[in-house]
Amino acid sequence: MATLPGPMLEVRDLRVTYRNGERAVPAVRGVSFTLDRGQTLGIAGESGSGKSTMALSLLRLLAPSAQVTGQVLFNGEDLLTGRWARLRAVRWSAASVVFQGAMSALNPVRTIGEQICEPILLHDKVGQKAARKRAAELLDSVGVLSRRLDSYPHEFSGGQRQRIMIAMALACRPDLVIADEPTTALDVMVQAQVLELLGELVRESGIGVIMISHDLSVLSHMCERLAVMYAGQIAEIGPAKQLITDPRHPYTRALGRAFPTIGDPASRLAPSGLPGDPPTPPELARLSEGKGCAFEPRCPDAAAACRTETVELWASGPEREAACLRVLEGATS
Amino acid sequence: MTPVLEVRDLMVTYPARRGAAPARAVDGVNLQVGQGEIVALVGESGCGKSSLARALVGLVKPASGQILRDGEPLGYSAAALKAFRRHTQLVLQDPGGALNPRQNVFDAVAEGPRLHGLTDGLAARVHSALTRAGLRPPEEFAGRFPHEMSGGQQQRVVIAGALALEPSVIVADEPVASLDASVRGEILKLILELRDSLGLSALVVSHDLGLAWNIADRIAVMYLGRIVETGTVEEVLLRPKHPYTKALLSVLPDSGGRPVLLAGEPPDPTSVPGGCRFHPRCPLRAVEQDALCDSRDLPVLTGDPSVSSLAACHLAEQ
Amino acid sequence: MSATTLAPAALEVPRHHAVSRFCRAYAKRPAGLVGLGLLVAFGVLALAAPLFIGDDQLNVIKVDGPQLSPPIDGYPLGTDQAGRSVLLMVIWGARESLSIGIIATVLTVILGSTVGLLAGHYQGWVGKVLMHVTDWFIALPSLPLAISLSAVLGQGAASITIAIAVTSWTATARLVRAQTIAVEARPFIERAKVLGAGNTQIMIRHVLPNVMPLILVSSTLTVASAILSEATLTFLGLGDPTSVTWGSMLQAAFGGGAVTAGAWWYLMPPGIAILIIVLGFTLVGRAVEHVLNPRMVN
Numbered sequence: 001m002a003t004l005p006g007p008m009l010e011v012r013d014l015r016v017t018y019r020n021g022e023r024a025v026p027a028v029r030g031v032s033f034t035l036d037r038g039q040t041l042g043i044a045g046e047s048g049s050g051k052s053t054m055a056l057s058l059l060r061l062l063a064p065s066a067q068v069t070g071q072v073l074f075n076g077e078d079l080l081t082g083r084w085a086r087l088r089a090v091r092w093s094a095a096s097v098v099f100q101g102a103m104s105a106l107n108p109v110r111t112i113g114e115q116i117c118e119p120i121l122l123h124d125k126v127g128q129k130a131a132r133k134r135a136a137e138l139l140d141s142v143g144v145l146s147r148r149l150d151s152y153p154h155e156f157s158g159g160q161r162q163r164i165m166i167a168m169a170l171a172c173r174p175d176l177v178i179a180d181e182p183t184t185a186l187d188v189m190v191q192a193q194v195l196e197l198l199g200e201l202v203r204e205s206g207i208g209v210i211m212i213s214h215d216l217s218v219l220s221h222m223c224e225r226l227a228v229m230y231a232g233q234i235a236e237i238g239p240a241k242q243l244i245t246d247p248r249h250p251y252t253r254a255l256g257r258a259f260p261t262i263g264d265p266a267s268r269l270a271p272s273g274l275p276g277d278p279p280t281p282p283e284l285a286r287l288s289e290g291k292g293c294a295f296e297p298r299c300p301d302a303a304a305a306c307r308t309e310t311v312e313l314w315a316s317g318p319e320r321e322a323a324c325l326r327v328l329e330g331a332t333s
Numbered sequence: 334m335t336p337v338l339e340v341r342d343l344m345v346t347y348p349a350r351r352g353a354a355p356a357r358a359v360d361g362v363n364l365q366v367g368q369g370e371i372v373a374l375v376g377e378s379g380c381g382k383s384s385l386a387r388a389l390v391g392l393v394k395p396a397s398g399q400i401l402r403d404g405e406p407l408g409y410s411a412a413a414l415k416a417f418r419r420h421t422q423l424v425l426q427d428p429g430g431a432l433n434p435r436q437n438v439f440d441a442v443a444e445g446p447r448l449h450g451l452t453d454g455l456a457a458r459v460h461s462a463l464t465r466a467g468l469r470p471p472e473e474f475a476g477r478f479p480h481e482m483s484g485g486q487q488q489r490v491v492i493a494g495a496l497a498l499e500p501s502v503i504v505a506d507e508p509v510a511s512l513d514a515s516v517r518g519e520i521l522k523l524i525l526e527l528r529d530s531l532g533l534s535a536l537v538v539s540h541d542l543g544l545a546w547n548i549a550d551r552i553a554v555m556y557l558g559r560i561v562e563t564g565t566v567e568e569v570l571l572r573p574k575h576p577y578t579k580a581l582l583s584v585l586p587d588s589g590g591r592p593v594l595l596a597g598e599p600p601d602p603t604s605v606p607g608g609c610r611f612h613p614r615c616p617l618r619a620v621e622q623d624a625l626c627d628s629r630d631l632p633v634l635t636g637d638p639s640v641s642s643l644a645a646c647h648l649a650e651q
Numbered sequence: 652m653s654a655t656t657l658a659p660a661a662l663e664v665p666r667h668h669a670v671s672r673f674c675r676a677y678a679k680r681p682a683g684l685v686g687l688g689l690l691v692a693f694g695v696l697a698l699a700a701p702l703f704i705g706d707d708q709l710n711v712i713k714v715d716g717p718q719l720s721p722p723i724d725g726y727p728l729g730t731d732q733a734g735r736s737v738l739l740m741v742i743w744g745a746r747e748s749l750s751i752g753i754i755a756t757v758l759t760v761i762l763g764s765t766v767g768l769l770a771g772h773y774q775g776w777v778g779k780v781l782m783h784v785t786d787w788f789i790a791l792p793s794l795p796l797a798i799s800l801s802a803v804l805g806q807g808a809a810s811i812t813i814a815i816a817v818t819s820w821t822a823t824a825r826l827v828r829a830q831t832i833a834v835e836a837r838p839f840i841e842r843a844k845v846l847g848a849g850n851t852q853i854m855i856r857h858v859l860p861n862v863m864p865l866i867l868v869s870s871t872l873t874v875a876s877a878i879l880s881e882a883t884l885t886f887l888g889l890g891d892p893t894s895v896t897w898g899s900m901l902q903a904a905f906g907g908g909a910v911t912a913g914a915w916w917y918l919m920p921p922g923i924a925i926l927i928i929v930l931g932f933t934l935v936g937r938a939v940e941h942v943l944n945p946r947m948v949n
Binding site: 196215254261271273274280 | 486585587
């Protein structure tokens with residue numbers, strides 16, 4: 001793909017609304033960010049925060065009941081308005097996805113060799129032999145023995161299947177990989193192995209990665225930049241290390257504390273959480289109509305203004321932004 | 334003092350599929366939970382921690398060994414089990430699945446008392462259990478059905494259902510694994526509060542070492558059906574002796590040091606290796622080449638709570 | 652427990668919640684409402700029939716209408732060869748057909764659900780034995796069984812009802828067993844056990860309410876097929892010759908030469924009545940299924 005000026009991926013005011021009969025449920029409510037080649041962006045959030053919907057909508061992978069607006073510029077081309085044929089070419093060859101459940105994302109009745117070869121044959125226009133050779137190399141690179149090319153998915157363990165998913169995602173040497181909770185179902189030890197692998201591949205190949213997870217500590221370890229989503233919007237975005245050590249949004253702070261650091265006396269026998277629950281779909285619909293901060297009902301430092309003022313992302317430091325009125329206070333005082 | 338719940342030389346096996354050896358899910362475990370104590374049982378999936386939890390509430394009958402409550406061994410007649418369960422309650426991982434979708438909150442919480450014939454003042458009992466579990470005001474929740482609540486609220490209902498029987502110990506199998514990060518802490522806080530206010534003891538099963546740091550007094554690390562290291566949380570998590578505990582700690586994202594990645598996947602309980610069961614994956618043994626590791630079996634850890642830390646390893650400095 | 656004092660009534664919960672929710676959802680299904688309307692209409696007619704149909708209108712000896720007459724004034728659907736009004740016979744026939752269908756279904760559901768529930772819950776030898784018995788009954792051919800049953804029990808409604816129940820409970824049993832096994836695998840069964848529930852309590856309080864929707868749906872469809880079976884068996888001459896049912900009307904019409912005489916008014920009404928009632932039950936069954944099992948809709 002020719003190198004174009006500007007970032008590889010630019011998302012502008014992305015909104016996704018699910019239509020459910022009479023009801024409209026806004027899942028993503030205006031998300032903007034950019035990602036360059038070789039950069040890694042982590043997206044953190046709880047279930048219902050819209051993080052997976054947002055990531056899948058980039059490649060128009062959502063059901064037809066989802067209405068997507070905004071712009072997704074990939075190498076300067078808007079994926080949301082482009083033709084389907086063009087989009088199909090972009091999927092896998094230029095941008096690919098590692099899904100959450102490797103077992104359900106792999107076809108159980110076809111060998112993994114066939115499944116890895118499929119996108120190569122489709123997009124790279126090479127022969128069967130060359131495709132198999134590339135598939136074998138890919139398996140080697142993710143640490144699965146290449147002689148197992150003719151095995152079926154159920155013959156592998158969960159960790160190996162997730163490695164195979166990664167191999168498939170890398171099959172056509174994409175510029176962008178979207179990894180949706182790639183390690184969630186895995187054990188700690190296997191998770192560490194898969195993350196290590198993913199990190200190595202990214203460093204070597206200079207691929208842009210969007211990694212989605214509920215686990216802030218995993219993301220901060222893997223990604224340079226981090227976006228924390230709440231109720232369909234970005235609550236805070238910035239360099240990963242800074243977001244962990246010096247969060248500006250109270251929600252980022254709460255998420256960071258939810259998984260304690262072992263050895264930290266402050267968290268010993270003192271688990272930390274947030275009262276209440278993330279907004280339900282009907283509450284989200286109400287939020288989009290009214291004013292005020294979506295996080296206000298659960299916020300430990302909420303003020304009266306949080307209920308009436310509209311919050312948006314404000315600069316909270318170099319290269320970082322937070323959607324909290326307290327950030328503005330900090331800037332003026 | 335007699336522990337509230339004690340496990341002695343427990344073995345749980347599952348019959349094999351045709352031709353294969355039986356799976357030794359729990360393969361010799363000693364464990365004690367004292368009055369008002371919270372013990373964390375951690376390990377990877379398939380290590381036998383869930384089987385141990387199920388055996389502790391009498392859902393699985395052990396192949397051998399004993400479970401004792403206040404020093405009394407658990408019998409397996411219907412009446413003995415019922416009496417035992419009055420005092421030992423289970424909290425499951427997936428609160429959505431643990432509640433009958435056709436029962437409202439009141440009935441779900443009242444179920445235990447009704448089964449045990451505690452129907453005098455049932456409404457007050459349910460009210461109190463809901464309040465203690467943090468579902469306030471209880472009137473607002475009593476008529477709701479599981480699908481009308483969030484995961485955190487559902488887990489509180491499950492906990493309230495257990496509390497309604499006024500148990501002395503709760504066995505919680507991954508109580509927060511399916512909950513959102515921000516809700517996780519609230520449920521853990523609740524378990525700590527219940528210990529402080531009611532003197533409730535708990536055995537919390539988890540894959541998450543951070544959870545142990547958050548709420549447990551003591552910890553037991555399980556690998557392939559055995560406890561490989563046990564002791565106080567501070568001792569085990571800050572000064573681990575067993576190479577497996579060390580490896581688990583090293584792969585935590587914020588551990589700082591270099592992660593020790595164990596080769597391979599969690600092993601198979603149908604074919605437990607001889608000698609030290611961890612030896613095929615052990616990073617220490619690979620360096621030391623100690624012949625003892627693959628030949629000499631290790632004794633089962635006593636689980637003595639008065640010792641600050643015990644490790645089942647030939648190479649660990651005791 | 653704590654000092655919390657509370658009037659016990661304060662936490663009692665209204666029970667009609669689920670029922671009213673069901674009704675509201677059902678009301679949104681037009682096909683279900685049509686089916687329900689058909690069934691209610693037939694039910695009311697059948698129940699009210701003795702108020703306007705007397706013995707002198709159905710007794711072959713006492714009637715005085717024209718014989719095998721096409722629809723004329725006073726006999727909107729014509730008459731049979733004895734001079735009885737076909738319209739009144741169809742209305743009267745609904746009594747027997749519906750009651751046989753419903754009683755046979757109740758027997759089927761009770762027998763099938765009990766066996767299915769027990770076989771699903773006790774998966775040891777009890778379950779194995781029960782499923783073997785079920786398999787034998789599946790292998791039994793229903794028509795010869797019904798014929799031999801009526802030979803033993805004598806012709807009439809009772810033997811037809813029993814024959815239908817005996818041959819159709821196996822399908823319900825298999826269905827309920829499969830669903831029971833699925834429900835028992837869910838974690839709330841484990842929770843109930845730990846709370847102290849025994850086998851009976853688990854089956855009645857936890858499994859049955861979750862299997863009930865399926866039983867309800869399948870029973871509406873069983874009623875439809877039982878009514879069809881009743882008509883078939885009576886048509887074959889296994890019913891009580893003196894009673895008026897849709898099946899016996901068809902049999903009498905056929906035997907009395909209605910086909911050769913071109914007496915369509917005698918053959919059509921019972922056939923259409925069977926069609927409508929089966930359609931009614933099927934529509935209701937489908938609607939109930941959709942309301943109780945919303946996943947099927949998507």
